[in-house]
Amino acid sequence: MNLPNDRKYTASHEWVKADGDVLVVGITDNAQDQLGDLVFVGDFKVGNTLKAGDTAGVVESVKAASDIYAPVAGEIVEFNTALEGQPELINASAYEAWIFKIRPANAADLDGLLDAEGYRQAQG
Structure with a gap:
């Protein structure tokens, strides 16, 4: 399992990387592999204040839809709008x-x- 050591992970398959005073969030390579070809990424509302574990938005693939959760409490400050037209960018490079x-x-x-290592162990 490919897991960069420069970030943190959640049991629900999000990765989190500090960038100044904000946290950048994506899904793990393992998650995108399980979902298959992504066809939609959205419903993320800039300005929403969430508690840890709240649904932040959704990703949909040819197989299933999956909620993406806030890894920590806070306010959504940006959505990667490139994913609106190219959700497959996650399939190509989940950690970028x-x-x-x-x-x-x-x-x-x-x-x-x-x-x-903790994420790896949580996945069994």
């Missing part, structure tokens, strides 16, 4: 194609997420 950015209510919440 971020989905949204969130400004955390508490930056220390990032420390509570899984590291690469």
Whole structure:
């Protein structure tokens, strides 16, 4: 399983990478592989304030739709609009194609997420 060590992970297959005072969020290679060819990424509303675990938006593939969850409490500050016309960017490079950015209510919440080894173990 390909897992960069420069970010944190959630048990629900999101990856999270700090970028200044915001967190960049995407889905893991494992998640995109399970979903198959993505056909839609959306419903992310800039300005929404979410609690950790709240649904931030959705990705849809030819197989299924899957909610994407906020990894920490905070406000969505940006959506990767390139994905509106090219959701397959996630299939091509899951760790480069971020989905949204969130400004955390508490930056220390990032420390509570899984590291690469913890995510690997959580996947069995």
